[in-house]
Amino acid sequence: MHFELPEASVHSLKExxxxxxxxxxxxxxxxxxxxxxxxxxxxxxxxxASARIEAEIHQNAVEIKQARDHxxxxxxxxxxLRDNLLNDLKAHASATIIDQHLHSIIGGELYxxxxxxxxxxxxxxxxxANQSAGWIDAERLRHYSSVYAEQNxxxxxxxxxxxxxxxxxxxxxxxxxxxxxxxxxxxxxxxxNQMVGLLSEEVNALEYLDREIDVSLPGKAAGPEVVAxxxxxxxxxxx
Numbered sequence: 473m474h475f476e477l478p479e480a481s482v483h484s485l486k487e488x489x490x491x492x493x494x495x496x497x498x499x500x501x502x503x504x505x506x507x508x509x510x511x512x513x514x515x516x517x518x519x520x521a522s523a524r525i526e527a528e529i530h531q532n533a534v535e536i537k538q539a540r541d542h543x544x545x546x547x548x549x550x551x552x553l554r555d556n557l558l559n560d561l562k563a564h565a566s567a568t569i570i571d572q573h574l575h576s577i578i579g580g581e582l583y584x585x586x587x588x589x590x591x592x593x594x595x596x597x598x599x600x601a602n603q604s605a606g607w608i609d610a611e612r613l614r615h616y617s618s619v620y621a622e623q624n625x626x627x628x629x630x631x632x633x634x635x636x637x638x639x640x641x642x643x644x645x646x647x648x649x650x651x652x653x654x655x656x657x658x659x660x661x662x663x664x665n666q667m668v669g670l671l672s673e674e675v676n677a678l679e680y681l682d683r684e685i686d687v688s689l690p691g692k693a694a695g696p697e698v699v700a701x702x703x704x705x706x707x708x709x710x711x
Contacts, residue, residue, distance in 0.1 A: 547671035
C-alpha cells in the first residue's frame with residue numbers, strides 16, 4: 473500500500489497535525505475498505521459453498537430414499553421366500569411342493585439386486601480444499617460435517633457387512649442350480665437368509681442416513697431439478 477505525502481511545506485505544528493491526521497485517516501480508510509472487501513469475498517464464497525454442499529446433500533437424500541424403498545421391497549420379497557422355505561422344510565414338504573412355492577414367489581430366478589446409492593461428496597471436498605468451508609457459519613458447518621461423516625461410516629459398514637454376511641460364490645452356484653432345476657432347498661434357505669440379512673443392514677443404514685439429513689437440514693426439501701437429476705442417475709445405473 474503506497475501513500476504520497478503532500479509536497480507543501482509544513483509551517484506550523486497545526487498544519488503538521490492536519491496533514492498527519494489526513495494520512496492516518498487515509499490509511500484507516502484503506503484498511504477498512506480492504507477488510508470489508510475481504511469480508512464480502514468470504515461471505516460470498518461461504519454462501520456459494522453452502523449452496524453447492526446443500527444441493528449435493530439433497531441429491532444424495534433423494535437417492536437414499538429411492539434405494540431404501542427398493543431394498544425394502546426386495547427384502548420383503550426374499551423374506552417371504554425364506555419363511556416359506558423354512559415352513560416347507562419344517563413340514564417335510566416334497567421337492568415338488570417346494571419348487572412350486574419357489575416359482576410362485578420369484579419365478580424360479582433368485583437374485584439379490586440390493587442397491588446402495590453413490591453418495592457424492594465432491595462439493596464438500598472442494599469447500600475444504602479451497603478453505604471456503606472455514607468461512608461457513610460454525611453451526612451450519614457442523615451439520616454438513618456430520619452428514620458427510622455418517623455417509624462415509626455407513627458406506628464402510630455396509631461394505632464390511634456384505635463381506636461378512638454374503639457368500640457371492642455360493643449365491644452364484646445356487647442361482648445356477650435353480651435355473652437348472654436341481655437345487656438343495658436347505659442351501660437355498662441359507663443363501664436367502666444371507667440376502668435378507670444384508671438387505672436389512674442396508675435398509676437400516678439408509679434409514680439412519682435419511683434421518684440424519686432431515687435433522688441436519690430441516691425444512692429443506694430437494695428441489696425438482698435435484699429430484700430429476702437423481703432419477704436420471706438412478707435410471708442410468710439400472711440399465
